[in-house]
Amino acid sequence: MRDIDPTLVRDVDLLCLDAGNTVVFLDHDRVARSCGREGFATTADALVRAEGEMKLVVERGDGLDVEWSQSHVPSARGWATAVGTMLLLAGLEKDRLRPLVDALWSDHGTLNFWSIVAEGLVPALDRVRALGVPVAVVSNSEGRLAELFDALGILGAFDLVIDSGVVGVEKPDPRIFRIALDRFGVPATRALHLGDTFGPDVLGARAAGIRVALVDPHGHLAGRHLDVPRVAGAAAVGRAIAESRGG
Numbered sequence: 530m531r532d533i534d535p536t537l538v539r540d541v542d543l544l545c546l547d548a549g550n551t552v553v554f555l556d557h558d559r560v561a562r563s564c565g566r567e568g569f570a571t572t573a574d575a576l577v578r579a580e581g582e583m584k585l586v587v588e589r590g591d592g593l594d595v596e597w598s599q600s601h602v603p604s605a606r607g608w609a610t611a612v613g614t615m616l617l618l619a620g621l622e623k624d625r626l627r628p629l630v631d632a633l634w635s636d637h638g639t640l641n642f643w644s645i646v647a648e649g650l651v652p653a654l655d656r657v658r659a660l661g662v663p664v665a666v667v668s669n670s671e672g673r674l675a676e677l678f679d680a681l682g683i684l685g686a687f688d689l690v691i692d693s694g695v696v697g698v699e700k701p702d703p704r705i706f707r708i709a710l711d712r713f714g715v716p717a718t719r720a721l722h723l724g725d726t727f728g729p730d731v732l733g734a735r736a737a738g739i740r741v742a743l744v745d746p747h748g749h750l751a752g753r754h755l756d757v758p759r760v761a762g763a764a765a766v767g768r769a770i771a772e773s774r775g776g
């Protein structure tokens with residue numbers, strides 16, 4: 530486990546968390562099974578690799594603009610770009626992309642593919658919140674994030690869930706972070722954000738004046754953005770914040 534720099538968690542009065550791959554993680558096995566039912570044979574390992582490549586492609590601004598049944602829905606476009614680009618990088622032929630994205634969207638609607646809860650997360654956040662530090666989720670999502678957290682039994686672990694599909698503004702726009710800052714009356718210098726992407730999470734948090742660290746469980750960003758602290762996960766950071774406050 531990575532050691533956490535004490536200066537990262539010092540004087541944190543608000544902990545902000547991205548949702549996907551920070552609070553809930555992509556279920557690569559389930560995505561692979563869904564793909565298989567639609568005639569695209571792939572594996573969880575192939576999707577882990579493709580997800581990492583997808584992050585770099587999207588970061589460069591080269592993510593695929595998928596034409597599909599929900600193209601007209603703003604909150605669904607980012608999902609399709611990420612998933613569609615990942616599928617192509619996993620070996621899917623481009624002419625099969627639209628029907629597969631549509632099928633996966635249906636499965637995703639039944640239960641979000643990002644549904645594996647980080648181990649030890651809830652107890653760690655309970656410790657933080659017991660010391661008076663609120664926890665807010667700040668996520669680019671499709672408008673159903675609170676519903677997902679409720680289904681997973683973790684909604685009560687957060688003081689605020691900010692879903693871009695609900696509030697109408699997405700990271701890296703700093704206004705989405707300011708919703709959390711204003712809600713709790715915390716200055717940006719006393720907030721910390723954790724996320725797994727450089728553009729939305731790091732650039733967005735920095736634009737809002739918030740310190741930030743990357744969660745990168747699969748090493749997708751190894752060797753990149755070396756000026757950004759890396760942490761093992763939100764649970765480890767929660768415990769470190771609690772310990773820094775004697776809790």
